[in-house]
Amino acid sequence: MISKIYIERFKCFDAIELALGQLTLLTGYNAAGKSSSIQPLLLLAQALRQLPIDTVLPLSGPLVRLGSAGDVVNANVNGDLMIRITDKNTDSVTWAFAHDRDLGRQELRLKYSQYPVEGRREPHWIPVAPNSLIAGIRDVIFLGAVRDPFNEAQPYPDNPSLVMGDVGVDGRYAGYWFVRQADEEVPLLRRHPHDSRVTVRAQVEAWLGELFPGASVNATEIEGLALAKVEFRVGKGSDWRRPANVGYGLSYAFPILVALMCAMPGQIFIVDSPEAHLHPSAQSAMGHILAHFAAAGVQVIIESHSDHLLSGVRLAVRRKRLPAVDVAIHFFAARGADGQKPRGSVNAQEPDVVKAVDIGRQQLTDLLSARTGVPDQQQHEEKAIVNDDAARFETLLFRLTARPWRQGKNRTTLLDRDSLP
Structure with missing residues (x-):
């Protein structure tokens, strides 16, 4: 370490x-x-x-x-x-x-x-x-922020024995490592706590389900070529689809899970x-x-x-x-x-x-x-929204005191806040 x-x-x-x-x-x-x-x-x-x-x-x-x-x-x-x-x-x-x-x-x-x-x-x-x-x-594994999400035929690395689990900077070798390690047993501490299956294939699917409930991934070797075909499905009863037809999220998360599953004990994984x-x-x-x-x-x-x-x-x-x-x-x-x-x-x-x-x-x-000195952005924006609403309401009160209220047929009505220009 x-x-x-x-x-x-x-x-x-x-x-x-x-x-x-x-x-x-x-x-x-x-x-x-x-x-x-x-x-x-x-x-x-x-x-x-x-x-x-x-x-x-x-x-x-x-x-x-x-x-x-x-x-x-x-x-x-x-x-x-x-x-x-x-x-x-x-x-x-x-x-x-x-x-x-x-x-x-x-x-x-x-x-x-x-x-x-x-x-x-x-x-x-x-x-x-x-x-x-x-x-x-x-032996550092590095996965960058820009990945190749729509490539269903993923290449094999030139020297796969060099770094274990190296999915490539853009994740292009994730399919290869999934095919190579699919039936290997996952160390106990890396397994999903609620899934008793032990193989890399099963555990990648289990962890993928934490991100996309019901989703599955499969990769197979394309015979005669140094390529792995990667497919996803979004539910157990749905059809297998190429990465381009399931959106970015699944294909961006896949190489992360493969790298984590294949990395050696103590190996460094850097992910952007x-x-x-x-x-x-x-x-x-x-x-x-x-x-x-x-x-x-x-x-x-x-x-x-x-x-x-x-x-x-x-x-x-x-x-x-x-x-x-x-x-x-x-x-x-x-x-x-x-x-x-x-x-x-x-x-x-x-x-x-x-x-x-x-x-x-x-x-x-x-x-x-x-x-x-930098607050959580969501809390910062929520506070700004509340302050903005308060400011609009103060503007409403000021305008109401500066001009007559609108007269209804039988009563005087207050202008709706959302009707303000």
């Missing part, structure tokens, strides 16, 4: 240390640094899967495409771009990168690395002795916007599902804007499905016109952190406003 990510001089950050839990939620404003805080981990993962030639680190690959050195190096701070990853045993690995004067080049240069025990600083990608932390970084295209009740259920699998041993990192998903995580904590101390929430505040955090932030270089110990018992408004 990774417990901490520290980066210097990366994109919008001068320096940031991000504590991770068994489940970590990155939330906050748009363009505030949520994705940027986790991209260094993805950059290292894709480098370790196919070691770069010499000391050159390409900035674009299968997990992230970051552009040129000028796009990733924070020009406001002098020094090297540094990434340090620490595990739960406090062992850490460090990489420092330099860039040539030409910031338009789409690469960085490894200046030095430092690994546990070895001590020395030399420009080599992996330690001499096997290292579980390095393996954990390499797992709430996408889900009804609010299903968003909450998704939060609960992610918490369940985090408690079962998958380290889950979530980037989300959904209050409902956060509420689902909180419910899981309240119901003792996941200890509160295993949850970390980071709220990223909006930046001003000068690119800096607003005054009043806890630390100008770090995201505001919501204490994990409070997640199970505080009100959502208290959770966020305690450190960020």
Whole structure:
């Protein structure tokens, strides 16, 4: 398990240390640094899967495409771009990168690395002795926010033995992993608590039912081709349909469930916007599902804007499905016109952190406003509606005192509030 990510001089950050839990939620404003805080981990993962030639680190690959050195190096701070990853045993690995004067080049240069025990600083990608932390970084599963929802014939990966359960950044390999693992037995802690079936096929269906009651999924190998045919149905008696005919929600959730089911114990699963295209009740259920699998041993990192998903995580904590101390929430505040955090932030270089110990018992408004001053959006809007109604009623009273009431045939009538212009 990774417990901490520290980066210097990366994109919008001068320096940031991000504590991770068994489940970590990155939330906050748009363009505030949520994705940027986790991209260094993805950059290292894709480098370790196919070691770069010499000391050159390409900035674009299968997990992230970051552009040129000028796009990733924070020009406001002098020094090297540094990434340090620490595990739960406090062992850490460090990489420092330099860039040539030409910031338009789409690469960085490894200046030095430092690994546990070895001590020395030399420009080599992996330690001499096997290292579980390095393996954990390499085997990260990342599912991005933009997926391929309507492709019924999903391709097989070029090298499926490289990373277990890697459904692809856009979920395109979910069908392959479902076919490959369909009849494998699911570990006890990952099973749905109310479904006694033990196979991956059955358990994916059981958890899918939490999001879409009655829904099912099936995938079969297309003979002679390296493709898997994926179909859904929305009820036990309904016909099987291709993804394009059941909407986005099912096909967006499918790769999430497959990745969670196939991941190895301790493997890291990073998912961007797992709430996408889900009804609010299903968003909450998704939060609960992610918490369940985090408690079962998958380290889950979530980037989300959904209050409902956060509420689902909180419910899981309240119901003792996941200890509160295993949850970390980071709220990223909006930046001003000068690119800096607003005054009043806890630390100008770090995201505001919501204490994990409070997640199970505080009100959502208290959770966020305690450190960020940002209330729950739904409560904020409800308050605005009430205030707006009160303002309209005050306007009505003012107008009634400024002009005669409308005279009915036998009585004086009050103007209807909704008749106001």
